[in-house]
Amino acid sequence: MTISLAQSDLAQSGLAQVGRTLLSIGGVVAVWWLIAASGLVNPDLFPTPDAVWLAAMDLYQEGILLSDMGTSLTRAAIGFLIGAIGGVLVGLLTARTRVIGFALNPLLTLLRPIPAIALVPLAIVWFGIGEGSKYFVIAYTVFLAVWLNTHHGTSSVANTYIRASRSLGASTPREFFEVVVPAAAPHIVAGLRMGAALAFLSLVAAELSGASSGIGFRIQEARQFIQTDRMFVGLIELGLLGAALDLFFVSLSRRLVHWEHL
């Protein structure tokens, strides 16, 4: 009873959310169109919404739009998977093994401020101009975010959970998998969500320098021909994909750590 009520509430607020989002986007496009049509700005530098739409249709018909999206998403996904799996495993290890934690935490503090884009030249030297360097840059940034969150979540598990588990006779492996990991799960999932956003940011960094396909490359390519309409297409693609990815992770988190949302 309470659950079905909550679901209908959710559906209603979901509908309202969609309405608000459409309204907001419509408003932005309207303002954009007004500025572009006002004649105050050079249309070659600041294209109108319909010019951007036509450019998108061109790219679509050339087959580039979808193939770029596919290439970029594949890169982001592979880099994300490598970084996320590594980050979760290392985070669990550093948080539960005191010696390793002591040794690695200062390193983490030093590595964190290094932006992904600064790594691109090194990645190209190490892994060449192909896919390897992209995976490396993406995996690295995802790894740091996921590691940090996993480490934090796992090392701050409430002491009463551990005490309860031990006095109920749980073995160390059972304590780890049935108590520590679920207790840390909300932090781990938050880390994955942040990692997904970072995967996208570093993907573009990697594609802007040294790539022959992908959304980031297409933006860079358009610069050489001053095709701002195509640049806008790329930027909007990035915005939409990033937002969709984030929504996906929010709903994933609702499923994975459902008890946090009760």
Next chain:
Amino acid sequence: MAANLHDIATSGEVVIQGATIHYQGPNGPVQVLSATDLTLSSGSFTALIGPSGCGKSTLLNAIAGFVRPSGGTIRVDGRPVTGPSPEVGVVFQQYALFPWFTARGNIEFALKRFGLSRAERREAALEALAEVGLHGRAETYPGQLSGGMKQRVALARTLASKPKVLLMDEPFGALDAQTRVSMHELLLRVMDAHRSTVLFVTHDVDEGLVLADRAHVMSATPGRIIDTLELGERRNRSVDKVDTAYIANRNRIMGLLRHREDEPAAALPRRATA
């Protein structure tokens, strides 16, 4: 020692001899429990009553194996306590239910040490929930339960691991007065069936007097037992009836606690440095 033979013969007997506990404070170790002797005989229900900071929870944590005493011994059935064990169950004030498991899942967690089949475990968990009046709530998550229900699940979970000793650390402290009274009745009913040795820590004098066979009164700085009251057979008392002996006991404990509070502050440091 002759006492050791006796220890082995009984079950769920806790013997504490000269246990002291220190915490590492910013200015060196702070004594939170001065040398304490205490015996919880098999199947008894003992209340530990005292103000906050008197070391009653610390003593409980030491029996549970969460805190190591800095001196003295704590034995359960003759064996020294070296760490948490399912022989000594704990019910926490903050429930400590695992929010990622359902009520049934929480109880099955405690049952896993018995090597039951999945179906047997499920059956036993449902029985344990029914015993605390929550048979319809098996698939509910702790986040969906009221405080009283959570503590009933927690009690069922701890009892499911069949502890010989049950330690309860202000288990009903966060509940409203009405819920607390019904929890007292439930606890007494359930413990009649389980017969573990119970140590019940509380700052509520009435709660201690209603539930226990014996009450120890504690005082702070450093924590120690200052009085022990034999409350007689629980069967002869009831949760909702108060007799003259009850009032006499209540007055005695209240007098002790008030007396400690009224002591001039100047008298305190002398004991604190002991």
